[in-house]
Amino acid sequence: MTAAARGGACADPRIAGLRTAVDRLRRDLGGHPAPLADREIADRELDALDRMTRSGDFVAAELRQSLLLIVASIGSVSALAFGVAQLRDALEMFGVSRYDRDEPYLFRQRPPVSPPVAWPPGHR
Incomplete structure (x- = not known):
């Protein structure tokens, strides 16, 4: 049995x-005193991550899905922001990037905009 x-x-x-x-x-x-509508979702996903750490079975898609659900459920609570950021950083060590270009739900950077074309002389 491993440690x-x-x-x-x-x-x-x-x-x-x-x-x-x-x-x-x-x-x-x-310890957060206010009721949160999606607290159960965050608890469930934290339990899933805890099970993964104990079993040693890590699937990047499942890690990414758990992170997404946790961020969606409690990510807007400023009192929990440090813990959410720490979780995100920990998952990045497993290759789960917040900047994964293959995932459709992440924001993509817009392509650079070309400079405006100068109006022809005398145009008003």
Whole structure:
């Protein structure tokens, strides 16, 4: 049995970072006094991430989906912003990029705009 499976110290810093980020966000969310409409979604996805850290099975699409659901459900709460950012940073160590160009739901940068064409002389 590995140390990660026993819940002990983890040799992989990515897993340790993700576990720390999940625990931090779970604590912050539990201590947030205001009712949140989508708290259950965030709790469910944090549980899913916690299970992944314990099993060692990481699928980038599932990590990305969990991050998307967490950000959509609690990302606008400023009191939880640090925990959400820490989670995002931890998931980036697994190759889950917030700038993945293949995902349709991420914002894409607009192409550069060409400079305006000068009007012909004498035009009003």
